[in-house]
Amino acid sequence: MSDADAAGSDGPDSPEDPVGYFVQDMEFHGKSPRTRREYRRVLDRFASFLRTDAPGGQVAPGDASHRDCMAFVHSLRGDPAIGDSTVAAYASYLHRFYAYMTQVGAFDANPMTLVMEELDERIDPDPTRREISVARMAAFVAGITHPLERALVVTLLKTGMRVGELCNLDLRDLALSRAVAAYDLGGRAQLDGRPDSLYVPPEPSMGERYNGEERTASNKRKRATVIPVDDELERVLLRWLAVRPDAVSPADPLFVGTASGWGERLTPAQVQRVVRERAREAGWHETGAGAAENVTPHYFRHFFTTHLRDRTGERGVVKYLRGDVADDIIDTYTHNWGDNVRETYEESVYRLLE
Incomplete structure (x- = not known):
């Protein structure tokens, strides 16, 4: 018997089977079979958790509380087969499920909203993390000679973006004031009048097609x-860009493979491997050590947050650049982008190259 059947389903057309209802609507919206299977697997696991391990006792998905959802996420973290990025992806699946069911009127509220806010990386640095000075980080960057590897690391350090957001960048998301032969950069309307900029959208989702290509990672920006x-x-x-191979994907990814996956969009796992290997050479990564000791792509986000916030004194600008702010705040920075963001950034960002 499936999880949906055990829940007392009356069929996928009925909200009595909310998971089936949602997955069928995903099909109507044109989502791929692979994406639907992945959502179904995660949501069935959630429904099973609510029947057996929910803090307040057995509960249906439509009646689950914020605490039930938080307990489910906690249970995922306790599974040794599930990494942190996968936990975040599963939480986003659950959030989309509740957002949709609330929108269509099948559920009264979305208990994942508060959960996702709590899961968001905090602006305050973790005091237990390894602390690396700008000078030491610059020396680390100087030791990276491969053009792709250096571009990956410097982009993460200079922007504070997540590794999935880095991998999802396309050529159209990069605007440079200097023309680059054979490349059509900065095709985004959002980059008009904003040279020397990167556009990071919120939409790309793992397993879904975006700009003509199925993505292997999700962006997690609020806006x-x-x-x-x-x-x-x-x-x-x-x-x-002077040595970048021609891309396999029509989406024209900014970062593509130069080895076995020649011309293919890089995945978060590949970027994590590059950072891990270089960090290990620097003595900043040890197998079995935790986030407090190891330097990873996420550490670069922590480095960006800590050092740029300390230099600017502008918590709002840093939160905007990280993609962590709400609509009203981000609108302020969007409308005053030149004054409030670029000038503050350029006056304060640390130097990494000799």
């Missing part, structure tokens, strides 16, 4: 963000 590209980041990106 789209335009991030300045300073002269150092421009330098490493130009060096990378």
